[in-house]
Amino acid sequence: xxxxxxxxxxxxxxxxxxxxxxxxxxxxxxxxxxxxxxxxxxxxxxxxxxxxxxxxxxxxxxxxxxxxxxxxxxxxxxxxxxxxxxxxxxxxxxxxxxxxxxxxxxxxxxxxxxxxxxxxxxxxxxxxxxxxxxxxxxxxxxxxxxxxxxxxxxxxxxxxxxxxxxxxxxxxxxxxxxxxxxxxxxxxxxxxxxxxxxxxxxxxxxxxxxxxxxxxxxxxxxxxxxxxxxxxxxxxxxxxxxxxxxxxxxxxxxxxxxxxxxxxxxxx
Amino acid sequence: xxxxxxxxxxxxxxxxxxxxxxxxxxxxxxxxxxxxxxxxxxxxxxxxxxxxxxxxxxxxxxxxxxxxxxxxxxxxxxxxxxxxxxxxxxxxxxxxxxxxxxxxxxxxxxxxxxxxxxxxxxxxxxxxxxxxxxxxxxxxxxxxxxxxxxxxxxxxxxxxxxxxxxxxxxxxxxxxxxxxxxxxxxxxxxxxxxxxxxxxxxxxxxxxxxxxxxxxxxxxxxxxxxxxxxxxxxxxxxxxxxxxxxxxxxxxxxxxxxxxxxxxxxxxxxxxxxxxxxxxxxxxxxxxxxxxxxxxxxxxxxxxxxxxxxx
Numbered sequence: 347x348x349x350x351x352x353x354x355x356x357x358x359x360x361x362x363x364x365x366x367x368x369x370x371x372x373x374x375x376x377x378x379x380x381x382x383x384x385x386x387x388x389x390x391x392x393x394x395x396x397x398x399x400x401x402x403x404x405x406x407x408x409x410x411x412x413x414x415x416x417x418x419x420x421x422x423x424x425x426x427x428x429x430x431x432x433x434x435x436x437x438x439x440x441x442x443x444x445x446x447x448x449x450x451x452x453x454x455x456x457x458x459x460x461x462x463x464x465x466x467x468x469x470x471x472x473x474x475x476x477x478x479x480x481x482x483x484x485x486x487x488x489x490x491x492x493x494x495x496x497x498x499x500x501x502x503x504x505x506x507x508x509x510x511x512x513x514x515x516x517x518x519x520x521x522x523x524x525x526x527x528x529x530x531x532x533x534x535x536x537x538x539x540x541x542x543x544x545x546x547x548x549x550x551x552x553x554x555x556x557x558x559x560x561x562x563x564x565x566x567x568x569x570x571x572x573x574x575x576x577x578x579x580x581x582x583x584x585x586x587x588x589x590x591x592x593x594x595x596x597x598x599x600x601x602x603x604x605x606x607x608x609x610x611x612x613x614x
Numbered sequence: 615x616x617x618x619x620x621x622x623x624x625x626x627x628x629x630x631x632x633x634x635x636x637x638x639x640x641x642x643x644x645x646x647x648x649x650x651x652x653x654x655x656x657x658x659x660x661x662x663x664x665x666x667x668x669x670x671x672x673x674x675x676x677x678x679x680x681x682x683x684x685x686x687x688x689x690x691x692x693x694x695x696x697x698x699x700x701x702x703x704x705x706x707x708x709x710x711x712x713x714x715x716x717x718x719x720x721x722x723x724x725x726x727x728x729x730x731x732x733x734x735x736x737x738x739x740x741x742x743x744x745x746x747x748x749x750x751x752x753x754x755x756x757x758x759x760x761x762x763x764x765x766x767x768x769x770x771x772x773x774x775x776x777x778x779x780x781x782x783x784x785x786x787x788x789x790x791x792x793x794x795x796x797x798x799x800x801x802x803x804x805x806x807x808x809x810x811x812x813x814x815x816x817x818x819x820x821x822x823x824x825x826x827x828x829x830x831x832x833x834x835x836x837x838x839x840x841x842x843x844x845x846x847x848x849x850x851x852x853x854x855x856x857x858x859x860x861x862x863x864x865x866x867x868x869x870x871x872x873x874x875x876x877x878x879x880x881x882x883x884x885x886x887x888x889x890x891x892x893x894x895x896x897x898x899x900x901x902x903x904x905x906x907x908x909x910x911x912x913x914x915x916x917x918x919x920x921x922x923x924x925x
Contacts, residue, residue: 458866520630
């Protein structure tokens with residue numbers, strides 16, 4: 347095959363594909379500034395900043411944002427701890443059941459979210475746990491673990507074992523080695539994994555629908571708005587904010603894990 | 615000497631040394647928290663759910679009694695329920711095929727014709743829409759497809775109304791408007807899951823040595839032959855890996871079918887309705903078995919195509 351230049355057709359298909367992927371996102375950015383308050387008409391008649399102040403003055407929006415931030419922070423924290431422990435346990439030694447454990451970690455994102463959601467819901471019901479912040483966090487943490495796990499295990503595999511041995515030879519104990527050698531090495535992988543877990547949790551809706559009870563996270567608030575299209579401009583502004591909160595961590599995670607074979611976001 | 619240090623050091627230091635000398639204990643301590651979480655919370659809930667599939671639901675009193683029965687699983691094969699399964703399954707297959715067709719040129723271009731900064735640009739440009747909020751992407755499409763929305767504007771500008779009407783008139787594909795048609799729902803699904811297909815294909819093409827293509831050309835193969843007989847077979851694991859995502863994510867979705875497309879349940883929306891509005895948890899539990907089985911079957915098929923090595 348001719349090697350150095352792509353044909354026009356291929357170039358068109360590739361760049362066209364990128365346009366297809368980004369066009370709806372641009373539409374969301376555009377409509378957040380739309381002056382009209384009830385229509386989807388295109389092109390917009392005019393642009394304005396005023397809906398931002400309207401949206402951010404709404405108590406229901408603020409409550410949803412607060413809840414989503416709380417959930418995402420707690421779920422990320424749990425995922426960081428459990429994911430790092432699992433990665434540290436699984437990265438070098440092989441033992442009976444290792445495959446089963448790594449499969450179990452992946453299962454919550456490999457199976458459709460509706461299964462995880464309804465399974466948790468029926469378990470909470472049986473145990474008599476009231477749905478609320480706690481149940482939402484449990485659901486989110488379960489599928490966020492694998493994101494942290496993937497990032498940390500990739501980093502551990504790249505970290506040279508001789509560094510740890512050298513540290514031990516020089517008289518450091520296990521704790522010091524962890525603190526001065528392993529943790530600094532893991533730092534950016536943990537940060538990247540944490541950011542991705544945060545984004546994933548902040549945006550999650552399918553599992554949340556089942557575990558939230560009467561609480562409303564931001565995505566659930568958005569979904570409710572869609573079935574009752576009352577205040578379109580506020581919805582548009584919130585949609586744009588959610589979009590940014592979930593997209594920007596990708597840039598951060600990419601720069602933090604760059605240069606290795608690990609792919610920060612490859613397994614959403 | 616080290617023993618002396620071990621016994622005289624701080625508790626933390628003694629613990630560290632103990633764990634270093636007892637790797638199994640160390641492993642156990644690392645594994646206990648994640649195993650407890652996943653074993654007790656996750657697997658426990660899953661098994662509890664499957665168990666509930668055997669419970670009896672009384673249609674008259676709308677209550678669930680813990681008498682074991684197979685009625686719920688048998689009901690999956692009712693014509694009405696079977697229809698739902700078939701509708702969801704055909705959508706999942708169609709979405710996977712279309713995603714593969716759309717993703718391939720992008721992945722091929724990324725792997726073969728971009729280097730350095732352009733490659734990084736493409737990579738991020740695929741990754742950002744993949745991670746962008748699912749519900750917002752769906753919302754964006756309801757804006758795009760709405761009456762008087764962006765899609766209609768483009769169709770009018772390009773004078774394609776006739777063609778669109780022709781498409782919408784096809785039974786099983788169309789519908790009364792774009793946003794209430796199977797076509798619209800299909801577009802949304804393809805859009806949302808496309809990045810999940812691009813990245814695995816790109817990764818598998820990235821591993822394809824350029825010398826292989828040169829060899830094929832040297833041996834007299836035309837570009838089309840090289841593509842069909844060298845590139846495509848080697849890309850199959852990547853396509854299969856990507857299709858795991860497109861297939862299983864479409865199969866379990868209940869938000870997109872609710873917002874875009876004609877009425878009629880998908881597996882996901884059926885499960886949702888059964889447990890919510892109808893309150894028939896046993897039937898909902900039985901229904902969740904459908905995607906699990908379909909995905910297990912699908913995984914065993916794509917495993918033979920080498921999908922797991924390309925993940």
